[in-house]
Amino acid sequence: MVSAFQKALKSGKFVITCEAAPPKGTNLKRMAHDIELLKDKVDAINVTDHQSSVMRFPSLGGAMLVKELGGEPILQMTCRDRNRLALQADLLFASYMGIHNVLCLTGDSIMLGDHKEAKAVFDLDSSQLLGVVRKLEEGKDISGNDLDGGVSFCAGGIVTPEADPLEPQLIKFEKKIEAGAEFIQTQAVFDLDRFKKFMEYAGQFNVKILAGVILLTSAPMARFMNNNIAGVFVPQDLIDEMASAPKGQVLTKGIEIAGRMIKRIHEEKMCDGVHIMAINKEELVPDIMSAAGLI
Amino acid sequence: MIRSITQPKAEKEIDLLLSGSGRIFIIGCGTCVTLTRTGGEPEVRAMQERLSGKGKLITGHLVVPVACDNLTTDALAEYGHQIDQADTLLIMTCAFGVQTIARQLKKMVVPALDTLFMGKETAAGEFTEICTQCGTCIIGETGGICPVTSCHKGLVNGPCGGTDSGKCEIDKRKDCAWTMIYNRLMDLGRLDSMRRLQPPRNHLGEPTPGKMILSEK
Structure with a gap:
């Protein structure tokens, strides 16, 4: 079975994905509002899995909501909270529920979240989870036992093209492709000349690349991300540009920067699409797309 | 010791x-x-x-x-x-x-x-964890550095995305195990070892509580 997202990736169009974060609690109103707003404008919506290790409504439930509202969900799954039994079981359930896109992640440290004393699992890693998806598709669990009823997924992973040192990340990137990744979303990119260099390397693999673009909401937020968010490195000139925005115009400036970056990625055909991360401001994704000239 | x-x-x-x-x-x-x-x-x-x-x-x-x-x-x-x-x-x-x-x-x-933890004194007044006694030793492929112990997440296929400048995402005083392994294997001309996709770990080394009876071996 080919998912709508998989179809979009194969079509050669400039693919756009974004995120929807499940709430802390059971009030899904805001999430549903964001999904309604975004579902027809983007090719798929990632549903995050206890992002930054903060306990929330599950990504599986969030992905079901996207599906229910007529959107195309990408189920984010981390290896932090579930062992191989639970991960396989959730993949069976997701596929049964019509969720056919999965983004396999290792997951942030438990210590970064709001349940610091919890036991971290990491029974599998992101590349092994991709292998699990492919094994289940063959009709077997990873112990080799037959499944009664199969699954089908468009599966992907992530890479951090601005990591230092980069080479160990690239080795892992290649392992993810070997394990069965069809698409790779990148962690936030800011230095597009550097990203072009990364694409000269990544372009040789049979995998679709979506460049990660984060909406900067203020100069302090950019500095906070540099100090606190794993794998995000905002350059000083962008922080200065955010700081130079007149009062009341800061968010507009952030939208302009994100739109400008997406526009350049699109126009210069750097990669297959973008993954827009407008953390807690998902409703601004259409404005970013508009600033990029995409709608 | x-x-x-x-x-x-x-x-x-x-x-x-x-x-x-x-x-x-x-x-x-x-x-x-x-x-x-x-x-x-x-x-x-x-x-x-x-x-x-x-x-x-x-x-x-x-x-x-x-x-x-x-x-x-x-x-x-x-x-x-x-x-x-x-x-x-x-x-x-x-x-x-x-x-x-x-x-x-x-x-x-x-x-x-x-x-x-079980560790050793790696500098005056500094102690570092060396082995978690997992029972299924894999350091033959990692240049003698244990990622199960030295990587915060115990990852066996390379670094997570949180590593920065060779340090761990949870604590800048802690080295990223996979940066160390990468450097060691590069020095040894054995990066091929790091490129091998490792299967899920075997956690059944010796089920807790550990016990060994030599006469039964």
Whole structure:
């Protein structure tokens, strides 16, 4: 079975994905509002899995909501909270529920979240989870036992093209492709000349690349991300540009920067699409797309 | 040498554990906890002073040479009278020592320390975890550096995305195991070893609780 997202990736169009974060609690109103707003404008919506290790409504439930509202969900799954039994079981359930896109992640440290004393699992890693998806598709669990009823997924992973040192990340990137990744979303990119260099390397693999673009909401937020968010490195000139925005115009400036970056990625055909991360401001994704000239 | 690395429990926790005890005998150890300054002679004396100040009667104290060794039996026998007078033993050794002592004396034991990890002294006053005794050693493929122990997430296929400048996402004082492994394998001309996709780990080395009987081997 080919998912709508998989179809979009194969079509050669400039693919756009974004995120929807499940709430802390059971009030899904805001999430549903964001999904309604975004579902027809983007090719798929990632549903995050206890992002930054903060306990929330599950990504599986969030992905079901996207599906229910007529959107195309990408189920984010981390290896932090579930062992191989639970991960396989959730993949069976997701596929049964019509969720056919999965983004396999290792997951942030438990210590970064709001349940610091919890036991971290990491029974599998992101590349092994991709292998699990492919094994289940063959009709077997990873112990080799037959499944009664199969699954089908468009599966992907992530890479951090601005990591230092980069080479160990690239080795892992290649392992993810070997394990069965069809698409790779990148962690936030800011230095597009550097990203072009990364694409000269990544372009040789049979995998679709979506460049990660984060909406900067203020100069302090950019500095906070540099100090606190794993794998995000905002350059000083962008922080200065955010700081130079007149009062009341800061968010507009952030939208302009994100739109400008997406526009350049699109126009210069750097990669297959973008993954827009407008953390807690998902409703601004259409404005970013508009600033990029995409709608 | 393998060292058991400990840190003192909070005074509040020790006080709570000792709340029903009036007469206490304190035991330290001359080996690992002396090195880490958590249960040697000076720490035992300081504890004695603190607890006396709180109105506890300290019936005596002893720093055994190696608390986890069977010879501890003889050392304890010498202090039999003072130990008998105590209702609780406050033990300032690692958990090996606490359990070795608890097995021999019919007394409630209260550990004064938390045992953090098995490691070694990697610089003066700096201790690093080396092995978690997982039972399925994989360091033949990682240049002798253990990612199960030295990577915060125990990853076996390379770094996570949180690593930065060779450091771990949880603590900049901690090296990223996979940066170290990458550098080591590159020096050895063996990066091919890191490129191999490792299957899910075998966690069935020896099911907890570990036990080995040589005659059954």
